[in-house]
Amino acid sequence: MLETLTAEIIAIGSELLAPDRTDTNSLWLTEQLNSIGIEVRLKTIVGDDDARLEEAIRDATKRSKVIITTGGLGPTEDDVTRKVAARALGRRLSLDEEILEELRQKFLRFGHVMPERNSRQAMVIEGAEVLPNPNGSAPGMFIDHHGVAIVLLPGPPREMRPMFETNVKPKLVGRAGNVRVVRRMLRVAGLGESAVDEKIAPIYTQYDNPQTTILFNQSEIEIHLTARGRTEDDANALLDRLSEQLEEVLGDSVFSFAGEKMEEVVGLKLSVNGYTVAVAESCTGGLIAQRLTDVAGSSKYFMEGVVAYSNDAKTRTLGVDPALILENGAVSAPVARAMADGIRKLANTDFGLSVTGIAGPGGGTEEKPLGLVYIALSDEVQTKHRKLQLPGDRQLVRWRASQAALDLLRKRLI
């Protein structure tokens, strides 16, 4: 029998009730909980509002076996979670001297004296296990309340996520039922959403388990697979079978099989081959360099980037012949190629990658419309370029151009 543990998530903070804010913590938490066979049945978003929060926590304890709250553990007046959770559970709240001292030390390490108000972050609910927060000042709490697990976590994802993974997940695994849910994400570049669906629908519609969802995310197609099994191995075997079939029809358009980002895939390929790269960007304005260097260890293969926004910079720093710009315009195949060659020679790398284009909102003409982008890749033997016409606004054109350029390099490295 498939029996899953039920959970609910309470996101706390008045800012989460504004029209421009959405609670993303619960998405990540849902994925984590699902992966250990726990199903999320309800989510509540409540402001810094004592009465409503108290009611939400009290109601939750009556119907769910796992309750996770995020937010409201900061040092300010409106961080009410500790106080209200204690009241909802009928437990005392008291100052823990040891945690207070740790907090003081944490501040001192960064050369500050702890502000007095932060001492409220050392208040602990009776019977709670304190969850250390290596990335912030607010510790979390884990309370077993008559068999219901109540977990208080801070709101910032950088603090919340490692705390959940290290200190909460292992405890919950023990409580979860006998179903394991495993997800996998394939990432695809260079194909449209309907093209992908047309290729893979005949395959994935044959299966109820795994379930397949296709998501269009900026310039990438994400194929989400969710499998259920008695064990993780069972679920993984189902995923292996399906993803092999999908890969067969999608070929090298699939660039990632475990959710890795494009820049991580490219970085790994450069790294294992001992290759180096340098980048010359115009319309992407540093985005490609930023993505490549976002990967830890990228200094091994990323040598230099030039954001040549002005024609002068293209000529002076990258050595593009001014006549080439005059004749073809800055957004053209010859200039893209000269930029790629120029940065490769300047930085003395194996590869030179370049982008020039019109990201908008201004600057488009009939002949060279918004979204027109040239990318080029230069190596010792040859220089290749591609012309793209990318849909979307400025941000999206920039992102898509960076993705296409990185994908050009990825395919060269296969």
Added chain:
Amino acid sequence: MLETLTAEIIAIGSELLAPDRTDTNSLWLTEQLNSIGIEVRLKTIVGDDDARLEEAIRDATKRSKVIITTGGLGPTEDDVTRKVAARALGRRLSLDEEILEELRQKFLRFGHVMPERNSRQAMVIEGAEVLPNPNGSAPGMFIDHHGVAIVLLPGPPREMRPMFETNVKPKLVGRAGNVRVVRRMLRVAGLGESAVDEKIAPIYTQYDNPQTTILFNQSEIEIHLTARGRTEDDANALLDRLSEQLEEVLGDSVFSFAGEKMEEVVGLKLSVNGYTVAVAESCTGGLIAQRLTDVAGSSKYFMEGVVAYSNDAKTRTLGVDPALILENGAVSAPVARAMADGIRKLANTDFGLSVTGIAGPGGGTEEKPLGLVYIALSDEVQTKHRKLQLPGDRQLVRWRASQAALDLLRKRLI
């Protein structure tokens, strides 16, 4: 007496509890409700789950004056909203022959015979006003339940939105009375969360209206102010008064008064003064260039960026004296200053901005730990630098370094 009407939103549908889905209807509804002076105090997301939905609706009627549900009005078994709402309110549900006939006609107009299961969409709750749905088959309902307005709307935005605007909003305006809610966001750089709160708590705690929420978002502090008034002008006057007081204690740490991003503020200041800038980055890897060029029209003031990841690039492209690197290391004040001078001269701009640091996770030493960052700003008259010790992981150190560098330029431009 200013009394805002309190609302809550219940989003219904199991798909909204998946890890890759978020409820966006409530954001749009919140904006709509706020604009007519109604405050959203709670949001619930519940699956196609009779018991939990019934409880959610019943609880909501006890604490809120306006309740809006979205979703669960379709023709299938798991569309439970009508049935469960009737039960929660203790009202009968019965078939409305007139609506049934309209539904049949609607299907016929598109050349179809109405499937039998769609007849459940003609079920109406006792006492409800039926809300026509011009873009779909599911009608909505408006119920006045002992003074509480309960509104059932379909989930698809293209059906829900026009129904709300045409048939719901006018009814709620009458109930909302004469209160308007206006929001404003101040952004702060260069100060920690507790430091900000310590400065401003003595001020904002004096006011119930506007309400103040402080949010820590990457390297920025966001101060969210929400004011209620009889008119928008009244609310804005309250916001003006409070934000002036806050500005007085925070000084030039406040860089944005209407939610503008740092790169937009800096860009505007460069633009109106006719100044130009170029950037030399090491550990931020192109992030500053990317942020500056993310702003439309930035080609007017942003000329060039160099991502000098290798020492060789620092020397060759930026003209940093190799002896300087040898003597002080690449992460040092003299090298940061030489990079700023170098890029300014190379690109022939008014300002040269530079960053060099250790973003991690590797590369830290006792003398030069992770998070050590130098930023420098060069102009024709002088070169300034600052030494920073930034907490956080690789991404956060990079972000914070980019923010501090942009902030250095912003303060120079005041």
